[in-house]
Amino acid sequence: MMDILVVLENKSGSIHRMSLEAISGAQQIGEECGLSVGILALGENASALAADASQYSVEEVLYLENENLNSYTADGYSAAVAQVISAENPHYVFFGHTYQIRDYVPRISAKLKRPFLNDVVSYTVDGGKPTFYKQSFNSKLVSELQTSGDGPVLVSFQSAAYSSENIQNGSASTRSVNVDLDASVIKTTPEEPFQKEAGGVDLSKADLIVSIGRGIGKEENIPLVQELAKVIGAELASSRPVVDSGWLPSHHQVGSSGQTVAPKLYLALGISGAIQHVVGMKGSKNIVVINKDPDAPLFEIADYGVVGDILEIIPKLTEALNG
Ligand SMILES: Cc1cc2nc3c(=O)[nH]c(=O)nc-3n(C[C@H](O)[C@H](O)[C@H](O)COP(=O)(O)OP(=O)(O)OC[C@H]3O[C@@H](n4cnc5c(N)ncnc54)[C@H](O)[C@@H]3O)c2cc1C
Numbered sequence: 616m617m618d619i620l621v622v623l624e625n626k627s628g629s630i631h632r633m634s635l636e637a638i639s640g641a642q643q644i645g646e647e648c649g650l651s652v653g654i655l656a657l658g659e660n661a662s663a664l665a666a667d668a669s670q671y672s673v674e675e676v677l678y679l680e681n682e683n684l685n686s687y688t689a690d691g692y693s694a695a696v697a698q699v700i701s702a703e704n705p706h707y708v709f710f711g712h713t714y715q716i717r718d719y720v721p722r723i724s725a726k727l728k729r730p731f732l733n734d735v736v737s738y739t740v741d742g743g744k745p746t747f748y749k750q751s752f753n754s755k756l757v758s759e760l761q762t763s764g765d766g767p768v769l770v771s772f773q774s775a776a777y778s779s780e781n782i783q784n785g786s787a788s789t790r791s792v793n794v795d796l797d798a799s800v801i802k803t804t805p806e807e808p809f810q811k812e813a814g815g816v817d818l819s820k821a822d823l824i825v826s827i828g829r830g831i832g833k834e835e836n837i838p839l840v841q842e843l844a845k846v847i848g849a850e851l852a853s854s855r856p857v858v859d860s861g862w863l864p865s866h867h868q869v870g871s872s873g874q875t876v877a878p879k880l881y882l883a884l885g886i887s888g889a890i891q892h893v894v895g896m897k898g899s900k901n902i903v904v905i906n907k908d909p910d911a912p913l914f915e916i917a918d919y920g921v922v923g924d925i926l927e928i929i930p931k932l933t934e935a936l937n938g
Pocket residue numbers: 827828829830831853854855856857868869870871872873874884885886887888889890891892895905906907908911923924925926
């Protein structure tokens with residue numbers, strides 16, 4: 616029996632990055648609160664995923680294979696995970712806050728009539744019990760979340776709330792679990808999984824990134840920043856509005872629905888600092904922000920900040936660095 620159960624997302628046969636972050640968070644919280652940690656892998660080849668996960672320092676890794684779970688459906692996954700939770704009865708069930716988790720975990724919450732604390736960014740411990748925190752109202756407020764009763768309590772962690780680099784390795788046993796899942800429970804027909812755009816840039820490996828936001832103004836200004844990126848040998852990245860406007864292809868997007876990056880230098884030009892962008896770049900070693908608004912939230916995590924107009928600064932910077 617484990618106190619915290621981390622449910623993995625199966626990403627084409629490997630463990631989703633945000634599930635690894637959830638394991639890391641579970642290990643930290645478990646250590647501070649004296650709670651044991653277990654893991655659940657489900658879906659096609661869950662046993663292989665469980666074998667991968669058994670290298671981490673946790674009590675036990677469960678795996679659930681069932682032909683009705685080979686393709687993801689919210690109906691199947693919510694029914695199956697709810698049954699495992701009822702059988703194992705952990706205090707907490709942790710997830711990474713992925714799109715899949717947002718899709719099916721609210722159904723588990725409704726089925727089991729237990730709270731779902733979603734998009735959590737941090738915690739504190741008082742008397743061996745964690746209090747969770749999440750950002751609200753476009754990051755202007757931080758909510759403090761506590762629950763009463765024994766649990767189970769469902770908790771999902773925002774991208775990069777914990778680092779997978781801090782996972783402690785160990786050697787866990789694995790155990791097969793079963794559920795009663797009739798095909799008639801599944802009312803939806805899954806389509807082919809979404810494929811990443813071909814030819815995309817892997818920004819996660821870039822050392823230098825020049826990233827632009829809506830402050831670039833219009834598509835015609837993109838060559839200005841492409842020139843700057845070329846001069847310093849950097850990859851070009853962007854916030855979501857730049858992609859939504861069709862000024863750059865989607866593989867340039869950094870953030871919760873884009874790529875997560877950790878370059879030596881992240882030069883952010885005309886980006887305000889919304890949380891969905893910040894989660895994708897806050898691990899950068901040096902963050903340089905240029906924005907005409909001195910109150911832009913991104914300045915709060917900047918190592919260096921310049922208040923000014925990027926349309927004036929970019930050409931001068933390119934010229935200076937080229938010289
Ligand atoms: C579910 C969901 C997922 C999302 N995923 C992502 C994601 O993955 N990545 C992402 O980036 N966003 C994402 N977003 C959108 C996010 O909430 C913000 O809307 C977005 O990050 C804002 O982009 P921005 O900073 O470029 O634009 P804005 O917030 O409009 O900021 C533009 C900034 O440019 C500055 N500026 C304007 N002109 C100039 C100038 N000439 N010189 C200097 N500064 C100037 C302004 O002062 C302002 O600070 C997501 C939103 C949701 C709801």
